[in-house]
Amino acid sequence: MSRLRSLAIFLLLSLSSSTSSGCKKKTTDDVPSSGLNLFSLEDDLKLGSQVAAEIDSKPNDYPLLDSATYPQAYAHLYRMRNALLTTGKIQYADKFPWRIRIIRDDNTLNAFCAPGGYIYVYTGLIKYLRTEAQLIGVLGHEMAHADRRHTTQLLTQAYGVQTLLSLLTGGDNQDLISQIAANLILLSFSRDHERDADAHSVIYLCPTEYRADGAADFFEYILQGGGTRPPAFLSTHPDPGERVQNIRTRAQNMGCAGTQIYEERYAQLVAALP
Numbered sequence: 001m002s003r004l005r006s007l008a009i010f011l012l013l014s015l016s017s018s019t020s021s022g023c024k025k026k027t028t029d030d031v032p033s034s035g036l037n038l039f040s041l042e043d044d045l046k047l048g049s050q051v052a053a054e055i056d057s058k059p060n061d062y063p064l065l066d067s068a069t070y071p072q073a074y075a076h077l078y079r080m081r082n083a084l085l086t087t088g089k090i091q092y093a094d095k096f097p098w099r100i101r102i103i104r105d106d107n108t109l110n111a112f113c114a115p116g117g118y119i120y121v122y123t124g125l126i127k128y129l130r131t132e133a134q135l136i137g138v139l140g141h142e143m144a145h146a147d148r149r150h151t152t153q154l155l156t157q158a159y160g161v162q163t164l165l166s167l168l169t170g171g172d173n174q175d176l177i178s179q180i181a182a183n184l185i186l187l188s189f190s191r192d193h194e195r196d197a198d199a200h201s202v203i204y205l206c207p208t209e210y211r212a213d214g215a216a217d218f219f220e221y222i223l224q225g226g227g228t229r230p231p232a233f234l235s236t237h238p239d240p241g242e243r244v245q246n247i248r249t250r251a252q253n254m255g256c257a258g259t260q261i262y263e264e265r266y267a268q269l270v271a272a273l274p
């Protein structure tokens with residue numbers, strides 16, 4: 001397994017959770033606070049562009065679907081992404097590129113978003129799901145990991161304040177970023193970050209015409225064994241049932257009015273893939 005494939009899997013574990021809990025401070029959204037982050041926004045962007053450049057340069061590991069050859073498939077994803085970016089709920093909607101790339105791999109049920117807003121979606125995930133509400137729920141969750149700057153918070157924890165401060169004040173930031181990019185695979189999102197990303201998926205979707213709890217639709221669909229095979233990542237990570245309930249409750253409490261799932265239009269997206 002290549003390092004970058006591991007990285008993708010790590011970044012996807014966004015769909016799951018693992019260890020370590022960050023500091024728990026209530027916010028107005030009643031979800032964990034941002035936590036300590038010694039990275040600047042520019043560092044997030046730089047780190048993300050480095051990860052993206054590495055992925056883009058490894059077509060054997062990451063066969064990207066050419067947007068010029070498959071404009072219809074990309075148009076569907078751009079439309080869904082833009083529905084979230086125009087809600088006013090994404091803090092760095094105008095500061096991050098929110099670039100989308102489709103990875104042609106039907107066997108991988110995965111999506112991830114690198115720091116700074118570099119979104120990757122596998123054809124395997126798109127073909128597995130059945131509605132736009134499911135996929136936009138996942139997109140909201142992944143975009144939240146970048147917008148809420150979870151990865152660089154985690155790196156701050158992992159490296160320790162003193163180490164990072166000495167590196168950050170040492171002048172050569174490029175070395176720091178390179179070193180960190182190489183170590184991303186050692187990290188995985190905390191439970192708090194997963195809850196935060198689930199919550200923000202609802203917050204982002206709430207002003208749209210979509211069902212705001214699309215992420216819960218996604219979890220329920222895979223829990224019910226939708227499609228042809230159970231995704232491996234679900235069996236290794238705890239309690240998606242609780243996440244479904246939390247997502248549904250939040251959407252209800254927020255009074256989100258959107259009802260659309262766009263099943264037929266989703267079928268057109270799937271049909272536009274190779």
Ligand SMILES: [Zn+2]
Nearest residue numbers: 013014015197
């Ligand atoms: Zn996640």
